[in-house]
Amino acid sequence: MGAPLLEIENLRTYFHSRSKRAFIRAVDGVTMAIARGKTLSVVGESGSGKSVTALSIMGLLNAGPGVISGKIAFRTDGGERNLLHDLEHYVTLGEQDGRIMEVSKDEAGWRKQVERIMAEVRGKEIAMIFQNPKSALNPFVTVGHQITEAIRLHTPTKDPKEAKERSLDWLERVRMDSPRLRFDDYPYGLSGGMCQRAMIAMALSSEPALLIADEPTTGLDATIQAEIVGLLAELKSELGIATLLISHDIRVVSRLADAVAVMYGGTVVEYGPAPEILGARFGLKHPYTAALLASRPSAQNVEEKGGLPAIEGEVPDPIDVPRGCRFYARCNRVTEDIRDACARHEPALKELTPGHHVRCWLYGD
Amino acid sequence: MILEVTNLRKHYRQRAGIFPALRSRERFIPAVDGVSFCLEEHETVGLVGESGCGKTTIGRAILRLTPATSGRIVFDGHDITAMSARELRPLRSQMQMIFQDLDAALNPKMRVRAILAEAITTHHRLSDGEVARRIGELLEQVNLKASKLSNFPRELAGGEKRRVGIARALAVGAHFIVADEPTSALDVSIQAQVVNLLRDLQRQLGLSYLFISHDLEVVQLISRRVAVMYLGKIVEMGLADRIARAARHPYTHLLWSALVEGQSKEASHAPLNTRTGAWEPFDFERPVSGCRFAPRCPVYEARGRPAVCTDAATEPQLHDIGGRHYVACHFPV
Numbered sequence: 001m002g003a004p005l006l007e008i009e010n011l012r013t014y015f016h017s018r019s020k021r022a023f024i025r026a027v028d029g030v031t032m033a034i035a036r037g038k039t040l041s042v043v044g045e046s047g048s049g050k051s052v053t054a055l056s057i058m059g060l061l062n063a064g065p066g067v068i069s070g071k072i073a074f075r076t077d078g079g080e081r082n083l084l085h086d087l088e089h090y091v092t093l094g095e096q097d098g099r100i101m102e103v104s105k106d107e108a109g110w111r112k113q114v115e116r117i118m119a120e121v122r123g124k125e126i127a128m129i130f131q132n133p134k135s136a137l138n139p140f141v142t143v144g145h146q147i148t149e150a151i152r153l154h155t156p157t158k159d160p161k162e163a164k165e166r167s168l169d170w171l172e173r174v175r176m177d178s179p180r181l182r183f184d185d186y187p188y189g190l191s192g193g194m195c196q197r198a199m200i201a202m203a204l205s206s207e208p209a210l211l212i213a214d215e216p217t218t219g220l221d222a223t224i225q226a227e228i229v230g231l232l233a234e235l236k237s238e239l240g241i242a243t244l245l246i247s248h249d250i251r252v253v254s255r256l257a258d259a260v261a262v263m264y265g266g267t268v269v270e271y272g273p274a275p276e277i278l279g280a281r282f283g284l285k286h287p288y289t290a291a292l293l294a295s296r297p298s299a300q301n302v303e304e305k306g307g308l309p310a311i312e313g314e315v316p317d318p319i320d321v322p323r324g325c326r327f328y329a330r331c332n333r334v335t336e337d338i339r340d341a342c343a344r345h346e347p348a349l350k351e352l353t354p355g356h357h358v359r360c361w362l363y364g365d
Numbered sequence: 366m367i368l369e370v371t372n373l374r375k376h377y378r379q380r381a382g383i384f385p386a387l388r389s390r391e392r393f394i395p396a397v398d399g400v401s402f403c404l405e406e407h408e409t410v411g412l413v414g415e416s417g418c419g420k421t422t423i424g425r426a427i428l429r430l431t432p433a434t435s436g437r438i439v440f441d442g443h444d445i446t447a448m449s450a451r452e453l454r455p456l457r458s459q460m461q462m463i464f465q466d467l468d469a470a471l472n473p474k475m476r477v478r479a480i481l482a483e484a485i486t487t488h489h490r491l492s493d494g495e496v497a498r499r500i501g502e503l504l505e506q507v508n509l510k511a512s513k514l515s516n517f518p519r520e521l522a523g524g525e526k527r528r529v530g531i532a533r534a535l536a537v538g539a540h541f542i543v544a545d546e547p548t549s550a551l552d553v554s555i556q557a558q559v560v561n562l563l564r565d566l567q568r569q570l571g572l573s574y575l576f577i578s579h580d581l582e583v584v585q586l587i588s589r590r591v592a593v594m595y596l597g598k599i600v601e602m603g604l605a606d607r608i609a610r611a612a613r614h615p616y617t618h619l620l621w622s623a624l625v626e627g628q629s630k631e632a633s634h635a636p637l638n639t640r641t642g643a644w645e646p647f648d649f650e651r652p653v654s655g656c657r658f659a660p661r662c663p664v665y666e667a668r669g670r671p672a673v674c675t676d677a678a679t680e681p682q683l684h685d686i687g688g689r690h691y692v693a694c695h696f697p698v
Contacts, residue, residue, distance in 0.1 A: 045552035045553065045554060045555075221415040221579065222415065222579055222581065222620055223415065223619055223620060224415075226622075248552065248553060250553070291554065292554060295554050295556070295557035296557075296582065297560075297582040297583060297585065297586040307560075307561045307564060307565075308557035308561055308586070309557065310555075310557035310558040310560075310561055311554035311557070311558075312558070314522045314524060314525070314555075315522070315552065
């Protein structure tokens with residue numbers, strides 16, 4: 001087993017909004033690790049920072065003055081690399097009374113440094129599949145050509161003919177029917193499910209060590225979703241590739257994940273093995289995870305035709321982050337003993353059972 | 366019976382090229398192809414199916430937002446299929462739609478107050494005081510803070526926008542509502558809020574819903590009856606629990622097993638799901654003769670491709686198999 005493949009330590013990704021003169025704390029202290037050959041799933045509502053975490057790993061964030069801090073250690077056969085190495089040198093913060101008042105960023109230097117780090121990693125060691133496959137593929141180039149290009153770029157196979165054979169092979173492996181016919185199709189001629197298959201083929205064709213799948217099934221129909229989930233499960237056992245799966249669909253997550261990280265308001269509130277987090281023992285969970293699991297219709301409330309236990313309120317504002325626990329305002333399990341702590345201090349991640357961490361004052365000592 | 370739809374058809378004409386007259390024949394896309402169902406008062410009927418199967422088109426045709434090609438729509442005892450706009454106007458206040466796309470449905474340049482006020486005054490002439498009172502009433506019904514009235518739609522969160530959409534449908538005094546994917550595009554925790562709200566409103570105001578969704582669990586929870594659509598036709602219809610547990614049409618099975626399978630890692634593969642069939646984008650130009658589902662149907666395959674399934678003359682029709690459960694299949698599971 002050894003050290004995990006990817007280890008994220010205290011990742012913070014802030015965007016600076018000039019008009020509001022404030023930071024948008026999209027990701028605010030995320031710590032997690034992906035073991036070799038395992039699937040870590042990040043669950044959370046929109047705006048909880050799931051995708052920004054993924055984009056931070058890929059070094060695909062360079063919009064406007066933003067700040068990324070923390071450490072992302074990526075370990076391959078070639079040794080360990082910090083994907084955020086030296087990036088902090090390119091940002092200077094002007095502070096006043098403990099509040100950050102201005103940001104100046106050497107955008108060009110930042111980008112150059114990111115490219116220097118990521119050149120050997122992006123697409124090659126870490127591949128990504130996106131939420132909307134139709135817009136992620138180039139509409140002017142045939143699907144087959146796009147995969148062939150990826151193979152020639154990222155693998156030692158440089159011969160065009162050989163690369164074509166390999167991309168056909170990959171199309172077959174993602175269960176694309178009649179791959180030879182589909183090879184010359186443009187993305188608009190394919191259905192959503194087929195496009196997603198092509199995306200997966202392209203991502204895997206460079207034989208990466210880590211696959212990041214950002215909402216791979218959202219926007220697809222129910223039957224197609226099941227097919228894609230099935231395909232990902234098969235590929236996982238076939239290739240043994242480590243995966244970071246981002247999804248808000250608990251059904252997809254429970255099918256594929258080995259470990260789960262639940263995100264809320266930019267931070268991980270619970271992190272641990274999938275069966276413990278998604279299982280039925282509600283007692284040992286973060287109140288948010290428990291409420292999230294309960295807010296899907298279950299066999300029981302369908303039976304009784306009862307109401308759903310909803311989480312009242314809305315997702316917290318990433319600019320004006322509450323001082324205490326981020327979930328405090330919507331939490332239904334605050335007791336008198338801990339109310340004070342909940343409102344004032346943000347709880348730390350505590351280990352409940354080996355490998356299972358929860359950020360909640362309920363589990364104090 | 367608040368709504369009765371008989372043999373509703375909606376064919377869209379395909380315009381291809383700039384010289385359509387030169388083409389020998391016109392092409393039609395049968396988005397809805399002979400659909401019959403009814404809706405009782407205070408009832409919720411769920412309409413499920415994959416995208417492109419005609420769910421939304423049915424919803425729009427029923428409300429006469431798009432003219433039906435043929436068929437009969439009887440709303441509250443009035444045949445509205447061929448009514449003129451003027452005759453239809455008083456009925457419009459009784460039937461409303463909650464649109465799927467929140468951002469397109471709410472005017473981005475109007476504040477919430479103006480959006481609601483416009484809906485209230487469209488059908489009833491009221492004084493400003495009465496309008497304000499009615500807005501207050503609506504806010505309470507959909508559980509929205511009064512401070513949001515001066516916001517623009519873009520300043521609202523997804524759940525709040527949805528509440529405004531629901532309030533607007535209620536503003537005119539509608540008691541039949543077509544809810545087109547009201548929970549999609551919302552976060553899980555907000556989805557539950559909206560589902561609860563719709564159910565509470567139904568109880569308080571005695572509403573009837575046609576609930577269009579592809580979220581099977583939510584449909585099963587909120588509906589009394591469910592109709593399953595495939596390529597413009599209803600293939601199965603019956604009480605929600607029966608459709609969920611004792612589905613007879615292979616397609617419904619496929620749809621529901623897709624769901625059940627996702628629930629647990631260890632779940633055994635349903636035998637029906639082993640061959641999910643080649644997925645092709647809905648190709649309306651080539652009408653499938655006979656049963657539309659046959660090319661993807663596992664039963665068709667298992668039975669050695671019986672000719673009766675693909676024979677154009679014997680397209681399966683909905684028939685009663687007992688207990689108000691209708692199936693359109695030659696070999697129900």
